[in-house]
Amino acid sequence: MTDARNRWAAPFGWIARASRVPGEERRSLVQTTKAAVAAVLAWIIATAVLDLPQPFLAPYAAVFLVQATVYRSLRGWAQQVGAVSAGVLLAAGAGQFIPSVTVALGLVVFTGLLIGSWRGFGDSGVWVGVTGMLLVSYGNATEPVLLADRLLETALGAAIGAVLNAVVLPPLHGGRLRAATSRLASAVADVLDETAALVRGESPEAADVLQDRMLDVRSLVAEAEEAIGWTREGRYLNLRGRRETREEPLANLVTLWPPLTQLIDAVSEAARSEQPFRHPGEHGRGVVGDLLEALAEVARSGDPDRLDRCSKLVEEIDRLLVTPTDEVTTSIGLGAMALPARRIVQQLHAD
Known part of the structure; x- marks a missing residue:
């Protein structure tokens, strides 16, 4: 009973979040509304203003040109108009020189799909063959006026969709970027804390758990890279581009992935090793553990002022590596961790 109630309540909860929180739901609602408005405008202009017969391509093109970024809308407009133009020309040629509709249909679809595979058409390439097929099958291929109407409808609808997307609340992806930053920072901090516990002498079995956690972090890094790409593309040609969230904090976290992987590999190898000289002594492990916990605090807070303690701990590790102590035989393992x-501390300082 509870599950059924939750399923019925889910759409209302989605709408409530869209109106309350500036997140994915609101962006989807805005884009959906713009697509519907673009379709209606394209239909009204095509029928009431231009008096085009059966202008179904106008609202169709308008809907598909309300894309996730302004850049994709403008690029899609050029690609779709180009693809439809090629399909119209292909159908016109078939209508002039091939008397059989059946033969013309097969040749137009075959040739159109081959032409549409050119990467310059992008996702719109399929419309070279589809447009030609529709015109030939509807018997419009031999009527230049109707061919021109189809081209005009597509150009009109695509232009309305692209312009509306670029002018009315052009989409930004700062919410996705902020969410990815928060998730990755939290995951990196947790992994650093777990690595610190392993350095200080937790059971070697914990190294296997830590490796599984690193797979989770790797997945979040991939998500972060995707969010950065969307943010950069979303800013391009966008009238609201200056309001877009900066991607530098997330990009900085992504750059920590290679040295973080090396550090955890070194700690895990030392923890599993049966050779005493591979694992640092108690004092060395304590310093490394303190450093990892300090780095975890920096990752969580994003506060560069806390890096001073990290730098001092790195200097302490350097001193342990070059100064003879009772733990001198542990320098191999300590050096692998250091x-x-x-590199992590230097990367954070550079950022």
Whole structure:
């Protein structure tokens, strides 16, 4: 009973979130509304203003040109108009030189799909063959006026969709970027804390758990890279581009992935090793653990002022590596951990 109630309530919850929170739901609602408005405008202009007969391509093109970014809308307009133009010309040629509709249909579809595979047409390439097929099958291929109408309808609808998307609340992807930043920062901080616990002497079995956690972090890094790409593309040609969230904090977290992987590999290898000289002594492990916990705090807070403590701990590790102590035989394991840890601190300082 509860599950059924939740299923019925889900759409209302989605609408409530869209009106309350500036997230994915609101962006989807805005884009859907713009697509509907673009279709209606394209139909009204095509029928009431231009008096085009059966202008079904106008609203169709308008809907598909309300894309996730302004750049994709403008690029899609050029691609779709180009694809439909090629299909119209192909149908016109078939109508002039091939008397059989059946033969013309097959040749137009075959040739149109081959031409549409050119990467310059993008996702709109299929419309070379489809447009030619529709015109030939409807018997419009031999009527230049109707061919011109189909081209005009497509250009009109595509232009309305692209312009509306570019002018009315052009889409931004800052929400996706902020969410990805928060998730990745939290995951990196948790992994650093777990690595610190392993350095300090937690059971070697914890190294296997840590490796599984790293797979989760790798997935979040991929998500972060995708969010950065969407944000950069969303800013391009966007009238609201200056309001877009900066991607630098997330990009900086992504750059920590290679040294973080090396650090955890070094710690895990040392923890599993049965050779005493591979694992640092108690004091060295304590310093490395303190460094990892300090880095976790920086990752969570994003506060560069906390890096001073990290730098001091790196200097302490360097001193342990060059100064003879009772733990001198552990320098191999300590050195393997020190290099990626130093790279993480340097990368955070550079950012």
